[in-house]
Amino acid sequence: MPAWRNLLDKSLVANQKLPYAKFFQLATVRRDGKPANRTVVFRGFFNGTDDLIFHCDNRSRKVDELAGNPHAEVAWYFPESREQYRIAGTVEIIGDSNPDPQLAKVRQEMWGQQSDGARAQYTWPQPREPRAADDAYRQPPPPAQAPPLDTFCVGVLRPTAVDYALYSSENDRVMFSKQGENWTELRVNT
Amino acid sequence: MPAWRNLLDKSLVANQKLPYAKFFQLATVRRDGKPANRTVVFRGFFNGTDDLIFHCDNRSRKVDELAGNPHAEVAWYFPESREQYRIAGTVEIIGDSNPDPQLAKVRQEMWGQQSDGARAQYTWPQPREPRAADDAYRQPPPPAQAPPLDTFCVGVLRPTAVDYALYSSENDRVMFSKQGENWTELRVNT
Secondary structure, eight states: OOHHHHHHHHHHHHTTTSGGGGEEEEEEEOTTSOEEEEEEEOOOBSTTSSOEEEEEETTSHHHHHHHHOOEEEEEEEETTTTEEEEEEEEEEEEOTTOOOHHHHHHHHHHHHHSOHHHHHGGGSOOTTSBOOOGGGGOOOOOOSSSOOOTTEEEEEEEEEEEEEEEOSSSOEEEEEEEETTEEEEEEBOO | OOHHHHHHHHHHHHTTTOGGGGEEEEEEEOTTSOEEEEEEEOOOBSTTSSOEEEEEETTSHHHHHHHHOOEEEEEEEETTTTEEEEEEEEEEEEOTTOOOHHHHHHHHHHHHHSOHHHHHGGGSOOTTSBOOOGGGGOOOOOOSSSOOOTTEEEEEEEEEEEEEEEOSSSOEEEEEEEETTEEEEEEBOO
16 A cells, blocks of 8 residues: 555544545646646545545536546645645546446446435536526436446546645655556655 | 625635635646646735735746646635635736736735745745755744745736536536626526
């Protein structure tokens, strides 16, 4: 397990009483070369790896942006411990047409683990179109056991660099970098 | 005042008991076309405008990235009210050599308003170099009244689009867009 992952696991524990400590900001690059940024919910690590999982809707712009440029950077700030992780890597989107049976299984599991309310969001009307009538937001939730709706995707961020900073009075910064299969680290000035 | 600014002012009040509600994440694009993302501190609006101010060190990578591509997007999540603002625009960095006297005055004011500890950070050793001895972090703070150290910069983000979302049970999303000098808005599906 890379050293940054040990740090991150500790930060998650130290901040677990804050529900929004599981939210991070995901930056991507738009088709026009401008940056995009939004808050997403951390859904755990992928199958015993250090890859970060989030859920998304295949109609969201981030899915299209990542198809054009798979690079992303997470900024994840933990208010309680005053730590920041910047996690750079590439994102794979696991959607309805993914041919890999192992990835399809993970997508099915993630679908089933959600609340009814969370699953219902994937029935909602086309994002960014003029607001539909309220009834369009009141479809019954699709069942957890059935195959996921085709709008439901799982994003998997595979880290290649992590920039860790501690902003308490004992400031600290460590940069981790993946070289082949190995991680190196360097303690640096903040 | 654009409608998004009224919303944002209300969010700042509703979340003011959380010190970190003044932190937002700023995405930029690196020279190699990959996204970058980090947490910065909101320092108010520029001189009666709706432009967002943050402080930065001219040795930080974001200053170089913004020189290559001035576009940025803020993701600003307010935990207490469960609102997100995505604020896209261009950033001007006001540094030591800025010829505009009005901008230089703002930079001087922002320098003077900081705590001793905050000003001392601009004496710290070169960021991202191998960690210096602790003494290098113990320079006396530069005076508030004197001209700012040349490492001190002020970033001014000029918004051109704002994507507002409310994630409570009454979900909502409004997209604001600047056309010339005027803002238009459209209520859309989340």
